[in-house]
Amino acid sequence: MTLTPDQTAWFSTTFGQLVANVERAVVGKTHVIQLAMTCLIAEGHMLLEDYPGTGKTSLARAMAQTLHGKQNRIQFTPDLLPSDVTGVTIFDQASQKFEFHQGPIFANIVLADEINRASPKTQSALLEVMEESQVTVDGVTHLVGRPFMVIATQNPIEQAGTYRLPEAQLDRFLMKSSIGYPDHASTVQILAQAPQGRGGLVLDPIISTEHVATMIDLAAQVHVEPALLEYISTLGEETRNAHDVLLGCSVRAGLALVRASKVWAAASGRNYVLPDDVKSLAQPVMAHRMVLDPEEEFRGNTAEKVLDRILGQVSTPQERATA
Known part of the structure; x- marks a missing residue:
């Protein structure tokens, strides 16, 4: 069963409204917001790695405000315990029963701020729920x-007192991206609309959790040609076979790329996935799952460069058909 034209039009219009609402708070960063919304509807999680003051927390907060649901923020610190995230069971003397008290992870959107400052034990508490x-x-x-999304942030330049995210946890993030500094015109707009207080712009929610769940179900119905599935599988295999890569992308990466591509296609007003959808999302979905050879990293090579090379070498289904 594929999307009807009316369903596709509603999905695309609603997606655009969500992006526009978040962009009121995160000015001039349309593409990153589109990626974050794709993560939400693909039932994935997002890792934002960028310099301080680029709007990582603002993006997560704006997404949470746009969604008419529950939001929580967890400030990760070295002394944070797993029970501080997931919750704890406490014995109630009045009822003579054990009662579970939910932790902050029980929300529709959870901001895990500076996630790499928590100990590996606390980080591992997120593996099951993610x-x-x-x-x-x-x-x-x-x-x-449902919906449930973790938006985690980390600072790439401040490594003192931090713990590197293990590969198993990185693999749980559907995408990894960065926001970057705004351009001159966007910076002027941000300065002009800055509120007097420190709370930042407060957005009105424009969509309910039920409607987000509907969008999730609709995106799952987007058609993907078998030739495209073969293309995605080949990309994953090439990352594992590359001479400069120690650890390539797993099958989970391929599944994530399929889910994200379906959402991207529906947001573009289509009920079918194109190769360009896959190529547009390959970097944010796959690059952070790759571990390069240390000597290659020393030479300045990066996972993004390797993935660019693979995308250039693997022919798309149309190219194979005309060859």
Whole structure:
């Protein structure tokens, strides 16, 4: 079953409205906002790595405000415990029963600020909930609800007192991106609309969690040609076979790229995926999952450069058909 023209038009219009609302708070960063919204509707999570003051927290807060749901912010620190994230079971003497008290992870959008400052033990508490949207405490499983998205931030230049995210956790993030500094015109606009207080611009919610769930279900119905699935699979294989890569992309990366491409296509007003959709999303979906050979990194090589080379070498389905 594929999307009808009316469903496709509603999806594309709603997606554009969400992006426009968030851009009121994060001026001039349309593409990054589109990626973040794609993550939300693809039921994935996003890692934002950028310099201080570029708007990482503002983006996460604006997305949470746009969604008429529950939002929480977790400030990750070295002394943060797993139970501080997931919750804890406490014995209630009045009822003589153990009761589970939910942690801040139970929300529709969770901002994990400076995630790399928490210990590996606390970071590992996120693995289950980011993959399966559930938390297991004392042998009891608790669902976090739908939609659910973790937006994590980290600072690439301040490494003192931080813990490198393990590959298993990086693989849980559907995308990794950066915001970057705004251009001159956008900076002037930001300065002109800056409020007197420190709270920042407060956005009105424009979509309910039920409508987001509907968008998630609709995106899943977008058609993907078998030739495109082969193309995505080949890209993953090439990252694993590359001579300068120690660890390539797993099958999870291919699944993430398919999900994200479906959302990207629907947001563009189509009920089918094009090769350009896959190429547009390959970098944010795949690059952070690759581990380069240390000697290659020393020479200045990056996962982005390797992925660019692979995208140039692997022919698209149309190119193979005309060859």
